[in-house]
Amino acid sequence: MKDWPRREDGEFILADIPLSRHITRAGKTPCYLYDRSKISARVHSLRSALNERIHIHYAIKANPMPALVCHIAQHVDGLDVASAGELQVAMNTSMPAANISFAGPGKTEAELRQATAAGVLINVESFREIRLLSGICQSTGYPSRVAVRVNPAFDLRASGMKMGGGPKQFGVDSEQVPSLLKEIDNAGLVFEGFHLFTGSQNLKAELITDSQNKCYALARELADFSSQPVKSINIGGGFGIPYFKGEQPLDVNTIIDNLNQLSEQQQLDFPDAELIVELGRYLVGEAGIYVSRILDRKVSRGHVFLVTDGGMHHHLAASGNFGQVVRKNYPVAINKPSAQHETVTVVGPLCTPLDLLADRVELPQAEPGDLFVVFQSGAYGRSSSPREFLGHPDVMEILV
Numbered sequence: 001m002k003d004w005p006r007r008e009d010g011e012f013i014l015a016d017i018p019l020s021r022h023i024t025r026a027g028k029t030p031c032y033l034y035d036r037s038k039i040s041a042r043v044h045s046l047r048s049a050l051n052e053r054i055h056i057h058y059a060i061k062a063n064p065m066p067a068l069v070c071h072i073a074q075h076v077d078g079l080d081v082a083s084a085g086e087l088q089v090a091m092n093t094s095m096p097a098a099n100i101s102f103a104g105p106g107k108t109e110a111e112l113r114q115a116t117a118a119g120v121l122i123n124v125e126s127f128r129e130i131r132l133l134s135g136i137c138q139s140t141g142y143p144s145r146v147a148v149r150v151n152p153a154f155d156l157r158a159s160g161m162k163m164g165g166g167p168k169q170f171g172v173d174s175e176q177v178p179s180l181l182k183e184i185d186n187a188g189l190v191f192e193g194f195h196l197f198t199g200s201q202n203l204k205a206e207l208i209t210d211s212q213n214k215c216y217a218l219a220r221e222l223a224d225f226s227s228q229p230v231k232s233i234n235i236g237g238g239f240g241i242p243y244f245k246g247e248q249p250l251d252v253n254t255i256i257d258n259l260n261q262l263s264e265q266q267q268l269d270f271p272d273a274e275l276i277v278e279l280g281r282y283l284v285g286e287a288g289i290y291v292s293r294i295l296d297r298k299v300s301r302g303h304v305f306l307v308t309d310g311g312m313h314h315h316l317a318a319s320g321n322f323g324q325v326v327r328k329n330y331p332v333a334i335n336k337p338s339a340q341h342e343t344v345t346v347v348g349p350l351c352t353p354l355d356l357l358a359d360r361v362e363l364p365q366a367e368p369g370d371l372f373v374v375f376q377s378g379a380y381g382r383s384s385s386p387r388e389f390l391g392h393p394d395v396m397e398i399l400v
């Protein structure tokens, strides 16, 4: 990947240190390495271009490594969690509870009680949650701060994953929101705003801006049904990163211009509210690599297989089994100079043909002992992989 500097001898450099030295320091492979300066640089490039009234939140789901979340918490305006486990990670950072929000379609009563006691904003996703929170407020005496997660009638086209529009398990259908707002008032909960999230991993700026405009317009419409003032409008994110050959980086300037315009509008409509975008992979995905060591080089009927000590049990997404319809290769490399190349298939140690890290790629001729690198691995890596599958060791994560 052109974004990662290499020494003349082919070694990748992270945080001024050659990759093999990081690995020696770690003591073993496989591991994920995350570059903290790339993460903060990504946040700041957005921050410096966006109107300061627009707040950037990090969705912990993308990468919940505690050290990484502590780092990013110092640079973003808020954290979004989707479980009590993620809530705990967020509470252990420097982020004030006031700037943490909690979403998710199946919150348990215990999670709602924890979130209420923590004082975070709860994005309610059903009528049931209102009833539970009403009881929790009465029994604990703590107020519940809530926002309504709205399932709009429209979706975010060309998204890797659609998370709104039509029938969905997320949020409350927009047409039911007026009666939900009444219940919030009757239950004595503190209503603060709306949360909309229409889709993920999108590389088309115009589709993202279109969805953000529609989300904002819907929130403005629904605000008329609330007796309490709107303090926050979270219009989601969906900013994608290029993973596969032929994909172009997102034209983020188009989105920034649009957000700045929306923010002007929001100042007129809701002068006391904040406009929030919540981003996961866009902030961390390109800052991480997954490194494994080649154990074996086998030739089977003329085809070369490199067998590594890492695989789908650590990096399900790179194996093509995390939501991809057609399997494609992540960008990969060998940590040594490009002398003679050959076409190889790189697999992991699991006894399943699904354990594929790169299929028929051109790589420098590699030997057992060489390091194999998968780029674009800072999001949806370790935490979204089946690490128990086949009983191999877990993967280490290092923030450099």
Ligand SMILES: *Cc1c(COP(=O)(O)O)cnc(C)c1O
Residues within 6 Å of the ligand: 059, 061, 062, 080, 103, 163, 197, 199, 200, 201, 236, 237, 238, 239, 278, 279, 280, 281, 282, 379
């Ligand atoms: C998953 C998720 C995100 C982050 O998605 P990315 O594709 O990583 O940006 C943000 N908000 C919500 C509600 C999510 O569920």
